[in-house]
Amino acid sequence: MRGFAGPVALADRLEKSKAMDKPVRVLAKAVRRRIPPGRLRDLLHGVPLGEPLHPPLASVSLGCWMSTAVLDLAGADARAARLLLATGVANALPTVAAGLTDWSSLHREQQRVGFVHMLSNLTAFSLFSASLAARLRGQERTGKILSFTGLGIGMLGAYLGGHMAYRQAAGANHAPQVTHLVPLGWHDLCPIRDLPDGRPVARRLGYIQLFVLRQGDGVTVLADHCPHLAGPLHQGRLVMSDGEACVVCPWHGSTFRLADGSVRHGPATAPAPTFETRIRRDGTIQVRPGLT
Numbered sequence: 001m002r003g004f005a006g007p008v009a010l011a012d013r014l015e016k017s018k019a020m021d022k023p024v025r026v027l028a029k030a031v032r033r034r035i036p037p038g039r040l041r042d043l044l045h046g047v048p049l050g051e052p053l054h055p056p057l058a059s060v061s062l063g064c065w066m067s068t069a070v071l072d073l074a075g076a077d078a079r080a081a082r083l084l085l086a087t088g089v090a091n092a093l094p095t096v097a098a099g100l101t102d103w104s105s106l107h108r109e110q111q112r113v114g115f116v117h118m119l120s121n122l123t124a125f126s127l128f129s130a131s132l133a134a135r136l137r138g139q140e141r142t143g144k145i146l147s148f149t150g151l152g153i154g155m156l157g158a159y160l161g162g163h164m165a166y167r168q169a170a171g172a173n174h175a176p177q178v179t180h181l182v183p184l185g186w187h188d189l190c191p192i193r194d195l196p197d198g199r200p201v202a203r204r205l206g207y208i209q210l211f212v213l214r215q216g217d218g219v220t221v222l223a224d225h226c227p228h229l230a231g232p233l234h235q236g237r238l239v240m241s242d243g244e245a246c247v248v249c250p251w252h253g254s255t256f257r258l259a260d261g262s263v264r265h266g267p268a269t270a271p272a273p274t275f276e277t278r279i280r281r282d283g284t285i286q287v288r289p290g291l292t
């Protein structure tokens with residue numbers, strides 16, 4: 001049976017359209033420059049939370065504005081509607097900052113949809129702000145018209161946000177579901193003598209690819225696909241971050257601790273799956289999924 005193609009077909013077309021690539025490129029570069037790697041950037045990505053910060057923040061503003069519309073329709077207390085409207089407007093600033101930060105480290109197709117998502121939401125934000133101003137001046141009717149218009153445009157923005165999250169998997173964890181893909185127990189990987197010393201390489205284990213780093217007689221093994229957008233970690237740089245040995249993803253710079261795969265720096269918010277290792281007497285490396 002054919003699916004309903006309307007809005008999703010439009011969003012798919014948006015992904016492929018190159019019409020806005022120049023402003024997208026310029027804005028993404030400006031955001032990366034204004035919010036450089038560091039604590040603020042990690043906070044806006046949601047690294048301390050372990051998941052992206054933008055979606056829950058966006059839900060707060062949208063929820064406030066939806067509730068304003070319900071109160072307006074019900075003819076309820078105008079002060080309550082104003083309070084909800086103002087809360088949504090005040091919450092929009094951190095929401096935009098977190099969204100822009102995530103957006104600046106996405107694939108181009110995701111950025112194209114995200115750009116229109118942002119334009120819709122900025123338009124909605126302007127209308128809600130104008131609505132609040134009108135209501136504070138006592139122009140209740142104008143305020144209601146402005147906020148209903150804002151809600152309609154905000155719904156378009158929300159739809160495109162959903163498209164990015166669920167169809168384009170922006171913000172999702174792209175690390176392989178190791179427990180579903182690797183049977184329990186130990187598995188032979190390769191002879192230790194086949195590995196270069198001090199340089200990560202990729203090795204396959206069943207369905208998944210692994211990041212394998214030999215350092216002398218020790219071996220570190222992580223899932224090779226970066227949790228952010230599946231970049232190849234074995235092509236990343238090895239660095240020391242706060243005294244911890246880490247690997248930096250070559251695509252957008254997410255930094256993972258080698259000891260346990262935890263995130264030191266975003267945009268990734270989920271850890272890289274780890275594997276326990278042991279070496280048999282004949283020099284064969286064996287691995288099994290880690291407990292972390």
Ligand code: FES
Nearest residue numbers: 226229231249252
């Ligand atoms: S794929 Fe984006 S940081 Fe790794």
